[in-house]
Amino acid sequence: DTAVSQTPKYLVTQMGNDKSIKCEQNLGHDTMYWYKQDSKKFLKIMFSYNNKELIINETVPNRFSPKSPDKAHLNLHINSLELGDSAVYFCASSPSSWAETQYFGPGTRLLVL
Amino acid sequence: GQSLEQPSEVTAVEGAIVQINCTYQTSGFYGLSWYQQHDGGAPTFLSYNALDGLEETGRFSSFLSRSDSYGYLLLQELQMKDSASYFCAVRDSSYKLIFGSGTRLLVRP
Numbered sequence: 544d545t546a547v548s549q550t551p552k553y554l555v556t557q558m559g560n561d562k563s564i565k566c567e568q569n570l571g572h573d574t575m576y577w578y579k580q581d582s583k584k585f586l587k588i589m590f591s592y593n594n595k596e597l598i599i600n601e602t603v604p605n606r607f608s609p610k611s612p613d614k615a616h617l618n619l620h621i622n623s624l625e626l627g628d629s630a631v632y633f634c635a636s637s638p639s640s641w642a643e644t645q646y647f648g649p650g651t652r653l654l655v656l
Numbered sequence: 657g658q659s660l661e662q663p664s665e666v667t668a669v670e671g672a673i674v675q676i677n678c679t680y681q682t683s684g685f686y687g688l689s690w691y692q693q694h695d696g697g698a699p700t701f702l703s704y705n706a707l708d709g710l711e712e713t714g715r716f717s718s719f720l721s722r723s724d725s726y727g728y729l730l731l732q733e734l735q736m737k738d739s740a741s742y743f744c745a746v747r748d749s750s751y752k753l754i755f756g757s758g759t760r761l762l763v764r765p
Contacts, residue, residue: 584741586699586755599752633698640751643687643706647698 546570547648549634554653556624563620564651566634574598575617576635576645577609586633592617593640624655658682660756662744667762668734676729676742676759684749688720688727693758694740702729702742731761739763 547568556562568575576599577589591599592611606622617634634648660680668674678688687706691699705711705720705727717730731738741758748754 584693584758586743586758588752588754591752599750601752641686641747643689643704643747644701645753647700649698 547634547636547646549632549648549651551651552649554651555656556654557656558624558626560624561620561622562624562653563618564632564634564653566617566619566648568615568634568636568646568648570636570638570646571615572636572638572646573614574637574640574642575611575614576637577617577619578633578635578647580631580633580650582630590617590619591640598640626655629653629655658746658748658754660744660746660754662742662756662759664757665760665762667764670734670736670763670765672734673730673732674734674761676731676744676761678727678729678744678756680725680727680744680746680754680756682746682748682754685722685725686747686749686751688718689745689747689753690716690718690729691743691745691755692740693743699743734763736763736765 574593576591580586590609595611608620631650635645637645662678689704690702693699703718715732720727743758744756745753
C-alpha cells in the first residue's frame with residue numbers, strides 16, 4: 544500500500560550513460576514532481592506535471608527529460624550522465640498544484656562514476 | 657532572487673523545547689510549510705501556515721508572521737526520534753515550493 548514509489552532505489556552508473564528513474568503514486572493525485580537533493584541536502588524542484596501536462600520546468604539541463612504517460616506515473620530520463628548529476632532524486636505528488644501538502648517517494652540515490 | 661534562511665544546526669536535550677526559525681524572501685507568497693527528513697529518508701510534511709499566527713499539531717507548532725517574512729517551528733517534549741533535518745518551504749507566486757537549506761536537529765539524552 545505504498546503511496547509514492549520510485550525505482551530503482553539505488554543507481555550506480557558510468558559517466559556518459561543514459562538512465563531512467565520511474566515514479567508511481569496510488570493516491571489519485573493530479574500533480575507530480577521531481578526534486579533533486581544534493582550532497583548538502585539542498586532540495587530543489589526540477590519539474591512538475593499536472594494531469595500529464597508540464598507546468599513547472601526549472602532551469603535544468605535538457606539532458607533531463609520527464610515523461611508522464613498518465614497522471615499516476617512520472618518518469619525521469621537522463622542522457623549523457625555527468626559527475627554533477629550524482630544526487631538523490633525524489634518524486635512527489637499532491638492532490639492539486641496548489642495543495643499545501645506534498646507526499647514524497649523514498650528517493651533514488653544516483654551515483655555517477 | 658528567492659531565499660530562505662534557517663540555522664544549519666541546532667542541538668537540544670531530550671524533553672526540552674526547541675525553536676527553528678525561518679526567514680524568507682520570495683517572489684510572491686502563498687504559505688510556509690515545514691518538512692521533516694530523517695537521514696536516508698524522504699521529506700514528510702509537518703505543517704502549513706497561510707495566515708499569521710500559531711498552528712498546533714501535537715508536540716509540534718508552527719508560527720507565521722507575513723509582515724516580518726518570518727516563521728518558526730516549535731518542537732516540545734523533544735524525543736530522540738525527533739533528531740532529523742527540518743526544512744521550511746515557501747510556496748511562491750507560481751505555486752512552486754522553494755525549500756530552505758534545512759536545519760539539522762540533534763537531540764541528546
